[in-house]
Amino acid sequence: MKLQGKTLDKSIVLCRACDLAVSKRALPSGVRALCPRCHTALYDTPYCSINGMLALCLAAVFLYFPANLLPVLEIHFLGNIRNTTVIQGAIAVIDQGYWVVGIAVLLAAVVAPGLLLLSVLFQILIIKFGRRSVFLKTSLKQLLKRQNLVTQFTMLEIYMLGFLVSAFNLSDFSDIYFSVGSFCFTMLFVVTLFLQREYNLEHMWSFVDD
């Protein structure tokens, strides 16, 4: 963070309630720092355990493929059975002429989450095993610079909502069954949510400076 050419000291936090300057220090997980003067919660640091993030990231990568390749919905309509995957759904929307919507779905539900998971996985692997190599360290910097952009495009939750709403609307006149893909997609959404909660960009940058 830079302000008028001067670098701000990241180790000082201001209390939101009484503006007391408190120097930040590492906390054991599950512990929250309180303001010594007014006891307002200042920060809690159970974030960015590298091994925890690696486990979440690997789980998400394993769920990513079945979530996108297996059918999410099975529609039974007048003896007709139809399966559809997320990608097929998006392509069907593009075929009907709504290509902006189709591309947005592909981008937000397939491409961006994939890029996010790959990017976080590489960052963790570089921090764990490759911090001595100059090339890997530069790659880590490039990944961290683009992290916010990739996160903003990842909208699994919007896709989940749209998918549930349409399933319940369709269930009025046809039988809808959730398939394996929808289970994997929901789990992918939950695991990615936890991963994003655990991930802290500022903390990741501190590994570059070391």
Ligand SMILES: [Zn+2]
């Ligand atoms: Zn205070």
